[in-house]
Amino acid sequence: MWNDKLELTDVQKLSWNNPPVTLLVLSACQTARGDREAELGFAGLAFKAGVKSVLGSLWYVRGEGTLPLMAEFYHHLTKGKIKVESLRQAQMAMLQGRVKIDREGKIAIDNQSRMLSSGQPLKIDLELSGNINLSHPYYWSGFTMIGSPW
DSSP, rough: OTTSSSOOGHHHHHHHGGTTTOOOOSSSSTTTOOOOOTHHHHHHHHHHTTTEEEEEESOOOOOOHHHHHHHHHHHHTTTTOHHHHHHHHHHHHHHHOOOEEEEOOBBTTEEEEETTTTBBBOOOOOOOOOOOOSSSGTTTTTEEEOOOOO
């Protein structure tokens, strides 16, 4: 929602079921964390409003882990895998230490750079202090799929 603030009460007014939204990715912090107003946070409200599948986070997440995880998730989606399997495979790649960020901020899996559609390497613009162990669950395990796994 870039420059606008989306209130919990506004989610159901967005008409996400006409035409149907099949996947909504909420990669920001705590988008699937609930409270008294919304049991599963924004992700749960989006599902309730008609989105078929919502990917959200349960706690505060950092860009160093989120960008590589999302890049790997989308990579698997483009290979025709179902949504929940794409998330699982991305999380497994991180757990197994196959996803890395080099000193220049380039993201690679199995030592092959992930590229943007423009052919440029996918980079993260954060200041990196040494090597980050992306296999730690802190970076990838807070993401969950709500709704249809397909």
